[in-house]
Amino acid sequence: MTSASHSASHSAGGTQAPTRLRLIRPDDWHLHLRDGVLLQAVLPATAARFARAIVMPNLQPPVTTVAMAAAYRERILAALPPASTFQPLMTLYLTEATPVTEIQAAVQSGFVHGVKFYPAGATTNSENGVRDLRRVYPVLAAMEKHGLPLLLHGEVTDPEVDIFDREAVFIESVLRPLLADFPGLKVVLEHITTAEAVDFVRAHGERLGATITVHHLLHNRNALFRGGIRPHHYCLPVLKRERHRQALVAAATSGAPEFFLGTDSAPHLRGQKESACGCAGIYSAPAAIELYAEVFAAAGALEQLEAFASRNGPRFYGLPENSDHIALELRPWTMPEFLSIGGDELVPLRAGESVAWSLVPDEG
Numbered sequence: 135m136t137s138a139s140h141s142a143s144h145s146a147g148g149t150q151a152p153t154r155l156r157l158i159r160p161d162d163w164h165l166h167l168r169d170g171v172l173l174q175a176v177l178p179a180t181a182a183r184f185a186r187a188i189v190m191p192n193l194q195p196p197v198t199t200v201a202m203a204a205a206y207r208e209r210i211l212a213a214l215p216p217a218s219t220f221q222p223l224m225t226l227y228l229t230e231a232t233p234v235t236e237i238q239a240a241v242q243s244g245f246v247h248g249v250k251f252y253p254a255g256a257t258t259n260s261e262n263g264v265r266d267l268r269r270v271y272p273v274l275a276a277m278e279k280h281g282l283p284l285l286l287h288g289e290v291t292d293p294e295v296d297i298f299d300r301e302a303v304f305i306e307s308v309l310r311p312l313l314a315d316f317p318g319l320k321v322v323l324e325h326i327t328t329a330e331a332v333d334f335v336r337a338h339g340e341r342l343g344a345t346i347t348v349h350h351l352l353h354n355r356n357a358l359f360r361g362g363i364r365p366h367h368y369c370l371p372v373l374k375r376e377r378h379r380q381a382l383v384a385a386a387t388s389g390a391p392e393f394f395l396g397t398d399s400a401p402h403l404r405g406q407k408e409s410a411c412g413c414a415g416i417y418s419a420p421a422a423i424e425l426y427a428e429v430f431a432a433a434g435a436l437e438q439l440e441a442f443a444s445r446n447g448p449r450f451y452g453l454p455e456n457s458d459h460i461a462l463e464l465r466p467w468t469m470p471e472f473l474s475i476g477g478d479e480l481v482p483l484r485a486g487e488s489v490a491w492s493l494v495p496d497e498g
Contacts, residue, residue, distance in 0.1 A: 151431070151436075152431075152436050152464075153463065153464040154461065154462070154463045154464070154494075155427065155436060155439065155461065155462040155463075155491075156459050156460075156461050156496065157423075157439065157440045157443060157444055157459060157460055157461075157462070158440055158444035158445070158455055158456055158458075158459055159184070159185045159444065159456040159458045159459055159460050160183065160184055160185070160395055160423055160443035160444045160456075160460070161184055161185055161186040161187060161395070161443075161444070161447050161448065161456070162180060162183075162184045162186075162187040162188070162395060162396060162397050162399070162422065163187070163188045163322070163345050163394055163395060163396040163447045163451075164188055164190070164285075164324050164325060164345045164347075164396030164397065164398045165180060165187040165188060165189055165190065165396075165397060165398070165399055165419075166189075166190045166192070166398070166399060166400040166401065166415065167180070167187075167189055167190075167210060167222070168193070168401060169193055169206070169209065171475060171476050172401060172403075172475065172480075173209065173210065173213050174213045175401075175473060175475045175480065176399075176401050176417070176419055176480070177210065177213050177214060177215075177220075178214075178215050178218075179419040179420045179422075180220070180399070180419045180422075181214055181215060181218045181220035182215075182493065183419075183422055183423045183460065183493060184220065184422075184423075185219070185220065185221065185456040185458070186220070186221045186222070186223050186453075186456075187220075187222060187223060188223045188225060188247060188248060188285070188396070189206070189207075189210065189222045189223065189224055189225060190225065190250060191203070191206075191224075191225045191226055191227040191250055192227060192250070192252065192257075192258060192260060193206070195262075196227035196229075196262050197224070197225070197226060197227050198226060198227045198229055198232065198236075198262075199226070199236060199239075200226070200236060200239040200240050200243050200246060203224040203225070203226060203240075203243070203245070203246055204224075204243070204245070206224065207222050207224050207245055210222045222245075223245070223247040223248075223451075224245050224246045224247065225246065225247065225248045225249060225250045225285060226240055226246060226248075226249045226250065227249075227250055227252070227262065227263075228249050228250060228251045228252070228263070228264055228270060228273065228284075229262050229263070229264065230264055230265065230266070230269045230270060232249075232270060232273050233273075234272050234273055234275075234276045236273075237249070237273060237276040237277055237280060237282060238276065238280070240282060241280040241281075241282055246282075247282075247283070247451060248282065248283040248284070248285045248322070248451075249273075249277060249282060249283070249284055249285065250285045250287070251263070251264060251267075251284060251285065251286050251287065252264070252287050253265075253287060253289060253290065253291045253304075254291065255291045257287060257289075257370040257414055258370075258400065258402075258413055258414055258415060260287070263287075267308060267312065271315070274312075274315075274316055274319060275316070277319060278316045278318045278319040279318075281320065281452075282320075283320040283321065283322055283450075283451065284319055284320070284321050284322070285321075285322045285324055286309065286321060286322065286323050286324060287324060287325075288301050288304045288305065288308075288309060288323045288324065288326070288331070288371075289301050289304050289370070289371055290303045290304045290307060290308065297372055298355075298372065298374060298375075300371065301326070301327055301328050301330070301331055301371055302328055302330040302331075305323075305330060305331060305334050309321075309323065309334070310334075313338065313341070313342065317341075318341075319341070320341055320343075320450075321341065321342050321343070322342075322343045322344065322345060322450070323335060323342065323343070323344045323345075324344070324345050324396060324398070325345055325346070325347050325350065325371060325396060325398045326344045326345070326346060326350075326382065326385075327350050327371045327372075327373070327374045327378060327382070328374055328378045328381070329377060329378050329381035331344065332344075332381045332382065332384070332385045335385075335392050335393070336385075336390065336392065338392075339392070340391075340392070342392065343392050343393070343394060343446075343447075343450040344385075344392060344393055344394075345393075345394060345395065345396025345398070346382055346385065346386045346393055346394075346395070346396065347369075347396060347397055347398045347416075347418070348397060348418050348422060348425045348426050348429065348483075349367070349369060349373070349398075349416045349418055349483060350373065350374075350379065350382055351379065351382055351383055351386060351426070351429045352379075352425065352428070352429060353367060353373050353379070354373055354374065354375055354376040354378070354379045355372065355373040355374055355375060356376075357373055358372075358373060365407045365408050365412040366407055366416065366481050366483075366485070367416065368407070368412055368414055368415075368416075369398070369400070369414050369415055369416045370414040370415075372414075383429060383433055384433075386429070386430075386438075386442050387429075387430055387433045387435035387438050387442070388438065389438045389441045389442070390446075391441075391445075391446045391449060391450070392446070392450075393442060393446060394442060394443075394446035394447035394450065395426065395442055395443045395447060396447075397418050397419065397422045398415075398416070398418075399416070399417055399418045399419040399422060400414070400415025400416060400417065401415065401417040401419075401480055402415050402417070402480075403475065403478040403479065403480055404472065404478055404479040404480065404481055405478055407481065416483050417480060417481065417482045417483060418482065418483040419482075420469065420470075420473075420482045420483075421469060421482070421483065421484060421489045423443065423460070423462065423493065424462060424489050424490070424491040424492065424493060425483070425484065425489065425491075426439065426442075426443060427439060427462050427490075427491040428489070428490050428491060430442075431464075431490070431491075444456065458496075459496045459498075460493065460496055461493070461494050461495065461496040461497065462491045462492065462493060462494065463491065463492050463494045464490060464491055464492075465491070465492040465494070466488045466489065466490055466492075467488070467489055467492055468486065468487065468488055468489070469482055469483075469484040469485055469486065469487055469488075469489055470482070470485070470486070471485050471486045472485060
């Protein structure tokens, strides 16, 4: 259970609202760290909050082999702040040329924890993704045999399908038959955005999990157009209607074990976001767990934050819960307008605005 100290502040129901939380250190089950200078700039924010993270493989070139994953892992470890114990959990980028032998090597490596499926053209650096899932069925069979999870970017890319419907269409046209064809395959439907996804995941129990981002919990699609076009709120899957946001909040705060934290924090420099064809991705790492706490507090469900952030993900992936803790305090602070990186700027979620919760030293 989450432990919480209380102040004299009260909720609408008359009970005291927590102003301090102590949580088992959480993990981020969907994270983009990029590489090079950007990796070095963004990694400390994640390492300060999370013990482990599933690291996305959509670099240029993509991380398609265990050898490439090992090299990327070493670059991440080398970029960590001194004394950090953060552990990157690596993934492979699935292509139609991925050999079955690479799955065996991934399982034997001990550091590859999933294989990522990008529909070709669905999002950033996904041009090497899969066009026809049936072409990788032998690879999926090997993953099923060895218990290696398949991590799905759950959208179709058919230009005839409305962008706001791509997740729901994917569930019926791709995910449902996939689960039927591979009944023993563990699957994570990542960054879910719709009520349809919530219902589908609930109906499929232990073998299907789902990550939920903090930006999809905080915002509906109006955030893209408030006072003008807001490129720093553009992500894929795109923000949806308010009814979908409410369904996501209900799922995340329910305590149900199939839903767990995955920020999909995806840094792009300002010049890549504020352009004629702005990149998709929201950089939430500098206040990720603090903003999740805002969502759970607003829902009156702070007691469920530890399950969502610290327990459900390890259980799904077959890993132990972390042994250390973090502490959060209801103490507002202002997010910087940007971070300076190599002559450009990186704009975080909640830039220049107040964040209600602060990460503070854990006093036990």
